[in-house]
Amino acid sequence: MPPWRPDPLEGRGSERVRPTRRRKGSACVGAGSAGRGSRRAGTRRGRQRSRVALGFSLGLGATLGWLAVQTVLRVSSMLTLLLLAVFVAISLEPLVVGLTHRGLRRGWAVLIVLLGFLVVLGGFLVLVIPPVTREIGALVDAVPGWLQQLHDRHSAIGRFEDRFHLVEKVKQQVSSSGGISGLAGGLLGAGQIVLSTIVAAVIVVTVTLYCMAGLPAIKGFCYRFVARTRRAHTQGVAEEIMNRIGRFMLGNLATSALAGIATFAWCAITGVPYGAALGVFVAVMDLIPVVGATLAGILVSLVALSVSLGLALATAVFYVVFRLAEDYFIVPRAMRFAVAVHPLVTILAVLVGGALLGIIGALVAIPAAAGIGLLLDEYVFPKTDAA
Numbered sequence: 001m002p003p004w005r006p007d008p009l010e011g012r013g014s015e016r017v018r019p020t021r022r023r024k025g026s027a028c029v030g031a032g033s034a035g036r037g038s039r040r041a042g043t044r045r046g047r048q049r050s051r052v053a054l055g056f057s058l059g060l061g062a063t064l065g066w067l068a069v070q071t072v073l074r075v076s077s078m079l080t081l082l083l084l085a086v087f088v089a090i091s092l093e094p095l096v097v098g099l100t101h102r103g104l105r106r107g108w109a110v111l112i113v114l115l116g117f118l119v120v121l122g123g124f125l126v127l128v129i130p131p132v133t134r135e136i137g138a139l140v141d142a143v144p145g146w147l148q149q150l151h152d153r154h155s156a157i158g159r160f161e162d163r164f165h166l167v168e169k170v171k172q173q174v175s176s177s178g179g180i181s182g183l184a185g186g187l188l189g190a191g192q193i194v195l196s197t198i199v200a201a202v203i204v205v206t207v208t209l210y211c212m213a214g215l216p217a218i219k220g221f222c223y224r225f226v227a228r229t230r231r232a233h234t235q236g237v238a239e240e241i242m243n244r245i246g247r248f249m250l251g252n253l254a255t256s257a258l259a260g261i262a263t264f265a266w267c268a269i270t271g272v273p274y275g276a277a278l279g280v281f282v283a284v285m286d287l288i289p290v291v292g293a294t295l296a297g298i299l300v301s302l303v304a305l306s307v308s309l310g311l312a313l314a315t316a317v318f319y320v321v322f323r324l325a326e327d328y329f330i331v332p333r334a335m336r337f338a339v340a341v342h343p344l345v346t347i348l349a350v351l352v353g354g355a356l357l358g359i360i361g362a363l364v365a366i367p368a369a370a371g372i373g374l375l376l377d378e379y380v381f382p383k384t385d386a387a
Helices: 008-074 076-101 106-150 156-164 166-176 180-213 215-223 228-270 275-285 292-305 309-339 343-386
Strands: none
Touching (some): 008 076, 076 180, 076 228, 106 180, 180 215, 215 228, 228 292, 275 292, 292 309
16 A cells, blocks of 8 residues: 655645635634624723713712701701700700609699799799899989080089090991981881890790790600611610700809809808899890800999999909809819719810800800710720620
8 A cells, every 4th residue: 555645736725825824813813802892982982981970970969968058057056946945945954854653744843844934934023123123214314414514514424525525436336337327227226126035935935835835746756767776775765865965054043143143142241132033134145155144244343333443343253253153163063973074074075065056055054065075985985895
């Protein structure tokens, strides 16, 4: 059998087929490259769409946030009044609960507490209005005499006018402020302030009454937002916070009563007029932390100035000493007994609350600090101690 030899034509055929195979392979590679390019283009378009959606979402969120902030700023005064009303209702809750434990219905208990508040307010007005009315009448009667003395150079007021020319300065001030129109604008502004104060007082009293009457239902509704397994513990913590607020109010009333008694005793000893009215006024103003006692002391010093300059200075010194003793000795210890807050935390809470919300913030700062401390003791510190 002859040996096998490769056919030269077969090699040529294979050579002819190989370029064809290479052409087919290059076509497949080109198709794969085109597919990858289309996928990259689709991914790039998807990224662009996601960036547009992200930018739109951020812009929409920023716009909604700005609108929410503006809305809160517009209704901030109303929210402050509502906060004050809720605080007053919670503060008076111990009195209402005490009356209900004696067998009264809650509506009658709320009515009795309201009547007691009105009696205290009426007594204050009875003590204050008569002397104020007499002083205003005496001031009006004395105005013609003062006007005569302005033109009499031999009187003290006349010599004072010749030296400082007060009448001319008053005329210039009136003319520069628009004359009658400026005076009318000032009177309208004062009337608006008085009307706003009356409306705010009515809102606070009305909301307080509704909160006092329906406080159990309100608390029950709020507790339903807590899971049933944790509801009992949350209810206990909330009740303790409200009890501390009530004890704070009682402690604040005690310190305010002490300030009123001290004022009455000082006026009786030194001969400052209207001691009873000034004592009640100081007691009411002392309920406002930080600024209440200071404003009351200034007013009592001005009343003492009607007697003599020395008595006014002595009264001012008395109130400075009493204010220091109250702020750094009486109030911190009374509040520590009432709400279990350290004296330093009490002072800092009053300062921060007054800076944020003014008088109302200073009033609610101490019970708020007590509530935050209780929440930390119940929920935060156990976890950090166990970690």
